[in-house]
Amino acid sequence: MSKAISKTGPVRALGAMSGTSLDGVDTAVIETDGVAIFGFGEVGYREYADQERSVLRQGLGKWHGPEVEAATAVVNKAHAEALAEPSDVALIGFHGQTLAHDPQGRRTLQVGDGGFLAGALGVPVVWDFRSDDVAMGGEGAPLAPFFHFACAKWFGATEPLCFLNLGGVGNLTYVDPSFERAEDAGALLAFDTGPANAPINDLMQARLGLEMDKGGAVAAQGTVETGALELFLAEPYFSRMPPKSLDRDDFSEMIELVQELSDPDAVATLTGMCAAGVVQGIEHCPTPPTRVLVTGGGRHNPVLMEMLRVSLDCPVDPVEAVGLDGDMLEAQAFGYLAVRVARGMATSCPGTTGVKALVGGGIFSVPETEHTQP
Numbered sequence: 001m002s003k004a005i006s007k008t009g010p011v012r013a014l015g016a017m018s019g020t021s022l023d024g025v026d027t028a029v030i031e032t033d034g035v036a037i038f039g040f041g042e043v044g045y046r047e048y049a050d051q052e053r054s055v056l057r058q059g060l061g062k063w064h065g066p067e068v069e070a071a072t073a074v075v076n077k078a079h080a081e082a083l084a085e086p087s088d089v090a091l092i093g094f095h096g097q098t099l100a101h102d103p104q105g106r107r108t109l110q111v112g113d114g115g116f117l118a119g120a121l122g123v124p125v126v127w128d129f130r131s132d133d134v135a136m137g138g139e140g141a142p143l144a145p146f147f148h149f150a151c152a153k154w155f156g157a158t159e160p161l162c163f164l165n166l167g168g169v170g171n172l173t174y175v176d177p178s179f180e181r182a183e184d185a186g187a188l189l190a191f192d193t194g195p196a197n198a199p200i201n202d203l204m205q206a207r208l209g210l211e212m213d214k215g216g217a218v219a220a221q222g223t224v225e226t227g228a229l230e231l232f233l234a235e236p237y238f239s240r241m242p243p244k245s246l247d248r249d250d251f252s253e254m255i256e257l258v259q260e261l262s263d264p265d266a267v268a269t270l271t272g273m274c275a276a277g278v279v280q281g282i283e284h285c286p287t288p289p290t291r292v293l294v295t296g297g298g299r300h301n302p303v304l305m306e307m308l309r310v311s312l313d314c315p316v317d318p319v320e321a322v323g324l325d326g327d328m329l330e331a332q333a334f335g336y337l338a339v340r341v342a343r344g345m346a347t348s349c350p351g352t353t354g355v356k357a358l359v360g361g362g363i364f365s366v367p368e369t370e371h372t373q374p
């Protein structure tokens with residue numbers, strides 16, 4: 001297989017994402033020239049074993065030391081397995097696992113070694129997508145917005161709309177598809193809306209020994225406690241102008257706000273907090289979006305989706321409504337971004353991460369030599 005990436009035309013790239021929920025590695029093929037999407041291909045999923053997940057969990061919030069090394073080994077092994085198929089790809093975009101994120105301190109850590117994976121898989125790997133943006137004063141997240149812009153063009157959107165990712169953390173991208181390029185000032189505004197599923201999962205685990213509130217079944221039995229919700233919304237994060245981003249556990253103390261509540265009321269209230277963060281966030285959009293397209297695991301939670309529908313003035317649908325795959329959008333995004341990095345194109349801009357100028361972040365590692373800048 002040729003190790004060089006052609007300078008023009010579509011590339012078949014494989015993206016991999018290990019998200020803040022710590023459930024597993026999503027992989028997805030995308031065909032793109034770094035601007036337009038030409039097609040979507042095979043998808044895969046490699047779940048973390050319980051023991052692996054607990055190693056990752058122990059690494060959360062740490063920047064170095066044995067826990068970080070152990071988490072790196074888990075991420076390397078899981079991705080070497082997850083990315084072995086399909087083999088006929090020209091490039092891999094490897095996000096890694098975020099252990100810690102502190103843009104104000106100009107540091108962010110996604111573990112996993114792209115140089116090792118390039119050697120193991122025999123395919124060039126783009127990785128460490130966030131560090132350059134953070135080093136240049138950006139938030140380092142979210143990075144999916146350039147891909148969201150391409151998705152809007154792909155399905156023929158003509159009016160401003162939002163993509164909402166409800167993973168462990170929530171993030172929103174406002175897209176104005178009347179602009180020609182994602183880089184154009186005003187085409188994109190993006191930011192993290194607040195905690196999404198992470199606190200719900202944490203509470204479900206701590207109280208009921210369950211991984212998640214499947215189908216919103218527990219929340220559906222409860223009532224949102226408005227006092228706790230108001231305290232949550234008083235957090236300065238919500239009035240801060242975007243772009244802005246969060247670490248997975250930045251709001252971990254919110255569980256204390258629901259400590260005295262019954263299980264159903266506590267879960268309902270955490271679900272309400274996720275929805276309220278989104279509703280508050282949408283107020284920051286330059287114009288009201290004509291629709292909200294929801295991606296990530298939270299779209300499978302009907303209680304959460306209904307809370308959004310009753311509070312927002314536009315249709316709220318899963319991204320499947322426009323032919324996209326909400327379980328794979330982030331993996332596709334990092335395949336897409338890898339092609340942009342390989343071709344020297346930007347991956348973030350002032351509207352997406354608050355960085356002062358366009359940034360094309362990422363390390364490009366080829367199988368023979370490691371850690372080569374593109």
Ligand SMILES: Nc1ncnc2c1ncn2[C@@H]1O[C@H](COP(=O)(O)OP(=O)(O)OP(=O)(O)O)[C@@H](O)[C@H]1O
Binds near residue numbers: 216
């Ligand atoms: N059927 C379901 N019912 C309720 N919640 C669900 C369901 N399926 C998934 N979820 C929630 O979605 C979470 C997984 O979402 P997702 O895979 O988008 O997260 P992630 O990609 O790891 O996070 P992030 O986008 O923050 O990096 C699960 O941990 C769970 O909380």
Ligand SMILES: CC(=O)N[C@H]1[C@@H]2OC[C@@H](O2)[C@@H](O)[C@@H]1O[C@H](C)C(=O)O
Binds near residue numbers: 020098108141167
């Ligand atoms: C630092 C980090 O890993 N951030 C993730 C996280 O998960 C959701 C939200 O917080 C988002 O900002 C980002 O991921 C998506 C893929 C992004 O960069 O667009």
